[in-house]
Amino acid sequence: MAGEKQGFLTRAVQLGALRRWSQMAKAAPDTDLPELRQQRSIARKLKAQVDQLIHVADARLALPLIGNQAFPRPEDADWAWRPELWCGPLPTPGMSSVQSKSMLGKQATLFHDCAQSELTLRQLRNTREADLAAYGLRLDVFRFDGSYLSLAIDLPEEASRGLTRKHLIRIDTIVEMEKRLEIFARLNIKHGPNTEQIVRELPLHQDDIRVEFDLAYTKLNEKRVERMWLDLIFEGPQMNQVILRDLTFSRRKRAEL
Template identity: 80%
Template sequence: MASETRGWLDRTLEAASLRRWARRAAMAPRTELPELRRQRARARKLKAHVDRVIHVAEERLALPMIGNQAFPRPPDSDWAWRPDLWCGPLPVAGLSSVPSKSMLGGEVTLFHDCAQSELTLRQLRNMREADLAAYGLRLDVFRFDGSYLSLAIDLPEAASRNLRRKHLIRVETIVEMEKPLEIFARLNIKHGPNTEQIVRELPLDAPEIMIEFDLAYTKMNEKRVEKMWLDLIFEGPQMNQVTLRDLTFSRRKRAEL
């Protein structure tokens, strides 16, 4: 009851304040100059707060929603997922001079063999109207003296549950680069003591970057599947900035022939 009273009182006071400023605006052409000067000073203070509320509100309301797992997927998918890094803010938003095997969040790990790391990895807020993912991942590479650079994304247990060789694993992403480079995606499936690997090159010149891994071409033991992860491998990454605006996965069964 007390909260309802406070809410009613706040609305009443706000309405009274609006009426008061409306009257002042209407009377401004006839107001005495000393009083008009005082009103202007108060109005400027009020305007600073109002402008701040409008600016923050428009920015927040225009951004993709935090935690959003919505994205286009095949209608017959039996599993779909966007990693947490692209959904919500991480406790640690970035790393610099990143050592190999460093994790950003609980699912993304950076691997390299540089003698001296000149790499930075950070999460950033997506701002574009077209973005569905709330956050993106930016990789900055300066001098690079290694032979490989990759990001490993661990897929959740649900991705491996009831996995069959008739399944197709789809990966979709949005990539921005300062200059062209090649990116390869390698799907790893651990089953018992063995690990199946399928490699595809990302079609970075296509308007929509999508690849599918057909598990029919593997020797995967369906009864012993333990986990899956995806490696994104960057070829010739030196002096470049790569931003992954979104990364999504889905799984569906191949049509029976």
């Protein structure tokens, strides 16, 4: 009740101030010059603060919502997820000269075998109208003397819970790049001492970049599934900038034949 009362009083004060300034604006043609000069001085100070509020509000309200988990997914999906890196601000937004096994956040790890790292990773705020994810990930690669470069995304426990060979795992992503390159997605499923791996090339030439992993073609031991992770493998990444605007996962069961 106290909060509602305070909110009502605040709105009443704001409306009262708006009425007073509206009245002064209408009366300005006939206001005495000394008083008009004083009103103008106050109005200019208020205008600066109002313009600042409008600027910040327009910028914040136009951006994708932080923490947003909304994205297109199959209607029959029994699990869907967007990793933290694409949802909200990380404590450390970026790093340079990235060493292998460096983590950005709790779920993303970069792997490479460069003798000298000329790689940078940075989380950036998405600002495009088409973006649903609040943040994106930018990977800058300069000189590259290694043989492999991959970004591993650890999937949460919920992704593995109840997993069967009847499931399809889908990933959707939005990718921007300076120069064309190949990106492969490898799904890894650890079950007992074994790890199943399924590799798909991302169709970067298509508007909707989407791949599905059909677990029917694996030797998955459904009773011993421990965890899953995804490797994004970049082929020929030197002198390039790659931005992953979004990355989402979903899981559904294959239709019975």
